[in-house]
Amino acid sequence: MVKSLCRSSVVGLVLVMVAVPAARAASDGPGSPGYGRQLTEDICGECHRVSKTPTAKPPPMQEDLAAPDLTERMRDPGITELALRSYLQTSHPVMPNIRLNAEETDDIVAYLMTLKGGSR
Template sequence: MRSLSAPAALLLPLLLAATQASAQGALQQERLSFGRVVAESWCANCHVTGPGARGPVGDAAPPFQEIARMPSTTEMSLRVFLQTPHARMPDYRLSQAELDGVVAYILSLKGR
C-alpha cells in the first residue's frame, strides 16, 4: 500500500472539510427552500412571507421580515411560538421538517 505524500496528507483534511461544508450548505439551502414553500402555502393568508411577496389585505399579522428583525426573535423563540396555540393564529400542526424549514426561512430574512 502506498502512503500519501506530505502535501497530499495536508490537503486531504481540507478537501474533506470543504466537501462537508458544501453538503451542509446544500442541506441548509434545501431547508430554506422547503420553509419558504411551507410559509407561502400556510402562512401567506395572514403574513407577507418574504421580499416582494404579495400579502393579505387589511389588518394582518406582521410580515416575516419584521418578525425576523425583532430583537427577541431567535431560533428557540420561533420554535416555541410556532408550537404554542394563539388566539389569532390557526393551530397548525407542523411536522419537524416543516418547523425546521419555516424557522430557518424566517431567520434567513433577518438581513434582507
C-alpha cells in the same frame, strides 16, 4: 449470485443512509430555507407577508386581522431560532391551530431566519 445482490443492496442502503444526513448537514443548520419558504408561503402567506421580494404585497387578510408582516418582525433581535420554535409549537387565539412536524418546523425556521439577513 443472490449473496452478491444482497451485499450490494446493503452497501447501497448504507450509502444512502450516510449521504442523506450528510447532505442535510451541509446546509447551515437544520432545515431547508427553500422548502421553508414554500411552506411559509403556503401556510402563513394567506395572512402574513412572508417575502422581501419587491413584488410581494401584504395579503388582503393581513390588514383585517392585524397579522404581522413577518419580513419586518424578523428584524427584531429578540426573534431567535429558539423563540420561533416555541412560537410555532404554541397555539394562539387569533391564529389557526397549525400542526407542524419536526422537519416542517426546521424548514420554516430556516427560511424565517434568512429574513434576518445574517447567519443563524
